[in-house]
Amino acid sequence: MIIENFKKEKRSNRTVNIIADFVVIGGGLSGVCAAITAARKGVKTILVQDRPVLGGNASSEVRLWALGATSHMGNNNRWSREGGIIDEIMVENVYRNKEGNPIIFDTVLLEKVSNEKNITLLLNTAVFSIEKTDAKNIKSIQAFNSQNSTNYTISAPLFCDASGDGIVAFQAGASFRIGAESKEEFGELFAPDKSYGQLLGHSMFFYTKEVDHPVKYVAPSYALKDITQIPRHKIIRKDMTGCNFWWFEYGGRLDTIHETEEIKWELSKVIFGVWDYIKNSGEFEGVENLTLEWVGNVPGKRESRRFEGLYMMKQQDILEQQSFDDAIAYGGWALDLHPADGIYSELSGCTQWHSKGVYDIPYRSFVSKDIDNLFLAGRIISSSHVAFGSTRVMVTCGFGAQAVGMAASICKEDNLLPAQILENGKIRKLQNELNCTGQSILNVPIDSASNLVNQANISASSSVKLSEITANGNWLKLDVSAAQLLPLKANQKYGFKVEIKAVESTQLEVQLRRSEIASNYTPEIILESQTITVDKGIQTVAFTFNASVEEDLYGFITFMANKKVSIRESKTLMSGVMTVFNGVNEKVSNDGSQRPPKGIGVDEFEFWIPNRRPQGKNIAMEISPAIEAFEVKNIGNGYTRPWLSANAWVADLADDKPSLRIEWDEVKSISEIKLFFDTDFDHAMETVQFGHPEDVMPFCVQDYTISTLEEEVIKKVSGNYQTINSIKLDTEVKTQGLVIEVQHPSDNVPAAIFEVLIG
Known part of the structure; x- marks a missing residue:
């Protein structure tokens, strides 16, 4: 029992003082990725989150699907899902939670953070003040936890503001902007005018369910009464739920920081008014339950x-x-701006303009120009309002934040401030450290000197020579144009045979296409076009292109739309090979092509996008000569996903015991082995609501054994589903070589490894 008598003096809350190496403020995906990355490099990290759960807008409190460059698989950014910690999180979530339950995603994030011994997590803890050492450095932050009535004073040499509103950067005096720049300031032709508005608003959603009996609904008095105040109310359907209502947006004309409660109140009125409309207007059938x-x-x-x-x-x-x-990440979401009037606007809920491929994000945008020991992460990084329309999405934010966590580790190790990483070649160290954890920075391979594999002789039991994509699937009707995406070799002419079924005699146009920029997947250049006569019925059609590509890159073997024709599909899936369609994806403003108005600085081009599995199949074909892009020499080339080529060793499906043999001329001491597997970087792993056809990606090697040449088993794994397997050895193994034996993921998918990293 505790009894404390009256005091004349004011009582103070309990105060806890914490000293760390690195403090991350904000527990959304950005803060989580920054904290985990730093902690895994030995940095004592404090993660401060003002909510009871992690994840920010992706958490069960908000329930927005997390996305990045893949953009619902509706753009031309092939194999672009972000790597590293954010990939590990997304893959883990699909494995445990392919149905998209937001509560489960909360647990995935909490487990990832709580498993790191170098992270101290403070939930329900809001930063309210900071203290500075001098004008350009932060000394400490002060925070309060309302659940345990505790004040925290947290000191460190390095801070990262990933709080969304930038509470620490703001109080520290860092320069900031709110609203849109003029067209003239940066020459941004897409900059909005005042009538469109300068800020994106807030959103809230709701979920519904059907029960086994009628349920009445009496709307609260504050619910929106006149549904016609919502110009887009006619698109509402009774089966819409969650972030299908992303356009329930409000606040772009208000102060989106200090008037958040007013914005929330208006969105509550909208939600309960819309539900009243669905339940009680008589406009919808079958809503009783x-x-x-x-x-x-x-x-x-x-x-x-x-x-x-x-x-x-x-x-x-x-x-x-x-x-x-100084690129340390990439983005790929569209320039996605919304009208400031949000749900009450007569305009479309968003205006999205895509680039032809992914783009670099520089390290400098994550370093405050004013506060020497402050990193920026998440949606507050240094960008114009227009660029922010792309960089703001959650997986892109988390991806960039990984670089902040890694930079913090380098700063600690080398006694540097954030900006000093730009000096004396440290940015190369940062890029390589990130790539070794799966970052896949554009056009930056893992440094070959950091990988013992590159000192070895490598051989394989087999490698695919792609002469055939087996004709073992159904018929694909060419309602829209389709293309087989293949890693072609420079200056090589290829011939193809495909199986066709036509309902009547017709003409089929086939094309060889490529992207103007070799690393893009926007096939705007037609190298050759041929017209083939097709008879009624089933037949094999052969054609050879006289044109060839001038450099190693992905070519599009294109079959133009013809509703009279179907083409044979294949059940065989292979790393670095896929089919795309000149199709439509309304979720990302894609109706088959991008046709911007003149004068906004945006390109016009076609979208060529994949079908989601289980529909996503390859086109069956014979290829001559065989494509030799899946060889063992790809192991150790520094690329850990398809880019310009397959970049993977792929075993032949006929090989019942596929294996790699890595052999050095002398004995090496090995302390860590990393294997980079294929978890389908083209599949958008939306975290909630969407649902996914598999819990393990079909390309991923699940079972493997690593042994020394002396037949000592180092590691035997069964049931893998993650992209990167890092085997850290308790004691160094001295050997002259390794054998990695793998099993094919299935009868229709050959085993593949992108990279083996040995140190």
């Missing part, structure tokens, strides 16, 4: 402050795919 399952009470914020870093990204960097020497 529908009830509300969940309503958001925390608004998902899109935009508030953006802080000025050492470089500010702009529209041209994204659409022109500007290269940066």
